[in-house]
Amino acid sequence: MYKSEKLANNLRLLIENGTWKANEKLPSLRHQAEQSGLSLITVMNAYQELEAQGLIYSKEKSGYFVVAQELSNNEQNQNVTLNPKIEINSTVFQYLKSIQPDHLIPFGTAFPNSQLLYSPKLIQTLGQLARHRLSYEQTPSLPPGHFALRKLIAQRYCMQGIQTDPSDIVITSGGLDALNLSLQAMTKTGDYILLQQTIFYGAWQAAERLGLKVITIPTHPEHGIDLNAFEQAIQKYPIKVCLLMLNCHNPIGFTVKDEIKFQLAKLLHQHEIHLIEDDVYEELYYDQKKPLSMKYFDQQNLVLHCSSFSKTLGAGFRIGWVYAGKFSEHIQHIQLMSTLSVNPFIQNALVEYLSHRHYEKHLKNLRVSLQRSKKQFYQYLKENLPMGCEVEYYPAGYFLWIELPVYIDSTHIYQALLDRNISIAPSILFNANFAKQNNFLRINCSFDFNDRIESALSHVVECIYNAINNNHLR
Numbered sequence: 116m117y118k119s120e121k122l123a124n125n126l127r128l129l130i131e132n133g134t135w136k137a138n139e140k141l142p143s144l145r146h147q148a149e150q151s152g153l154s155l156i157t158v159m160n161a162y163q164e165l166e167a168q169g170l171i172y173s174k175e176k177s178g179y180f181v182v183a184q185e186l187s188n189n190e191q192n193q194n195v196t197l198n199p200k201i202e203i204n205s206t207v208f209q210y211l212k213s214i215q216p217d218h219l220i221p222f223g224t225a226f227p228n229s230q231l232l233y234s235p236k237l238i239q240t241l242g243q244l245a246r247h248r249l250s251y252e253q254t255p256s257l258p259p260g261h262f263a264l265r266k267l268i269a270q271r272y273c274m275q276g277i278q279t280d281p282s283d284i285v286i287t288s289g290g291l292d293a294l295n296l297s298l299q300a301m302t303k304t305g306d307y308i309l310l311q312q313t314i315f316y317g318a319w320q321a322a323e324r325l326g327l328k329v330i331t332i333p334t335h336p337e338h339g340i341d342l343n344a345f346e347q348a349i350q351k352y353p354i355k356v357c358l359l360m361l362n363c364h365n366p367i368g369f370t371v372k373d374e375i376k377f378q379l380a381k382l383l384h385q386h387e388i389h390l391i392e393d394d395v396y397e398e399l400y401y402d403q404k405k406p407l408s409m410k411y412f413d414q415q416n417l418v419l420h421c422s423s424f425s426k427t428l429g430a431g432f433r434i435g436w437v438y439a440g441k442f443s444e445h446i447q448h449i450q451l452m453s454t455l456s457v458n459p460f461i462q463n464a465l466v467e468y469l470s471h472r473h474y475e476k477h478l479k480n481l482r483v484s485l486q487r488s489k490k491q492f493y494q495y496l497k498e499n500l501p502m503g504c505e506v507e508y509y510p511a512g513y514f515l516w517i518e519l520p521v522y523i524d525s526t527h528i529y530q531a532l533l534d535r536n537i538s539i540a541p542s543i544l545f546n547a548n549f550a551k552q553n554n555f556l557r558i559n560c561s562f563d564f565n566d567r568i569e570s571a572l573s574h575v576v577e578c579i580y581n582a583i584n585n586n587h588l589r
């Protein structure tokens with residue numbers, strides 16, 4: 116046994132027999148090294164091992180502390196997972212490169228069918244503005260972004276009953292930039308953040324980039340978010356900020372009900388924890404009413420709401436925003452040192468476009484098209500997937516999340532389909548804990564359900580059949 120393992124075992128005993136109490140500070144690394152005669156690195160390895168086991172947690176510049184035992188012994192608490200070191204970026208990078216080629220049927224892409232985006236009216240506006248030099252030469256391009264655009268976005272919040280001032284909004288280079296800037300403003304290296312176990316890979320990448328420790332909670336089969344696990348996680352770990360998707364979740368597709376959002380807001384308030392809400396699919400609902408964001412329930416200014424025009428007008432424009440409230444200034448400072456300005460010409464065109472209500476008309480058509488395609492994809496898959504596969508229909512967005520039998524690794528399906536010039540998104544992209552749940556895949560169903568698409572879907576189904584049959588033959 117390594118010396119560090121031996122030390123970790125001794126320390127674990129002290130925690131388990133109550134010698135060290137909940138939230139008590141452990142001896143510093145240096146002190147422990149002196150006491151035990153071990154090297155600093157051995158002690159550090161032992162502490163990190165205990166941290167990975169969920170027995171102790173670290174606080175920046177303060178040291179290591181004992182996790183509340185009654186919680187770590189609690190059966191339910193096994194739902195709360197610590198993912199101390201995130202390494203997902205290379206996987207995502209290789210994946211995104213692999214699905215670039217034009218000849219692939221892009222079921223793996225995160226963007227809607229481009230035929231449905233890039234509204235002709237907006238393109239026309241861009242053309243008109245391009246002829247006037249002033250439209251790009253004289254538009255202010257420093258953070259927080261074009262005032263008129265922020266005002267129009269603020270009005271959209273107000274329409275949902277969320278009192279908003281343009282100064283609350285910072286325009287960003289897409290939703291991903293909004294998430295990254297917000298997370299950077301709220302955390303330091305080594306801080307704990309809370310994510311859903313399955314979530315958009317951009318959230319995992321942001322955590323990796325900033326050197327954060329990630330606590331995850333599972334998806335609740337009925338409510339989307341598991342409030343019990345959430346409460347346990349925030350009691351057990353010193354969570355600095357949560358990053359969650361509650362509307363039209365990517366990749367799963369669910370939208371959390373208002374009652375649950377209300378409860379979540381209460382917990383955030385009680386524990387004074389901030390939430391970064393990723394809401395880039397907020398406009399792609401099929402019901403009569405737009406789902407509320409957590410901002411609606413946020414009386415204490417704890418929520419930073421991130422969104423963009425990427426999923427409705429086109430990711431190529433790279434325009435997003437964060438409702439940053441009191442964090443606006445801090446975020447602008449970081450922006451000034453990184454992405455600086457957001458394309459002033461596109462901001463100007465959006466102001467023109469949004470001011471004339473073209474957007475509402477475009478959104479209506481977009482929702483109708485997405486709903487039609489998603490239903491057709493769903494129907495096809497429901498009828499043709501092998502037994503043991505599940506697919507749930509949620510009335511929003513354009514993703515279907517398919518559950519395969521647990522013994523199937525969706526990465527193999529993805530590789531087999533690439534050979535047939537079809538991309539899909541395997542679950543390895545959405546869950547940095549690779550040991551868990553590799554048996555899911557996401558399909559983008561924003562495409563017109565024509566013969567070519569139907570034939571590609573039949574290949575997806577065939578590859579799944581093959582994987583299941585091969586497994587039975589082993």
Ligand SMILES: Cc1ncc(COP(=O)(O)O)c(C=O)c1O
Nearest residue numbers: 225289290291315365423425430
């Ligand atoms: C859930 C989620 N958040 C954020 C983004 C990033 O959006 P944008 O293209 O606006 O940066 C995406 C893009 O796929 C996404 O799916």
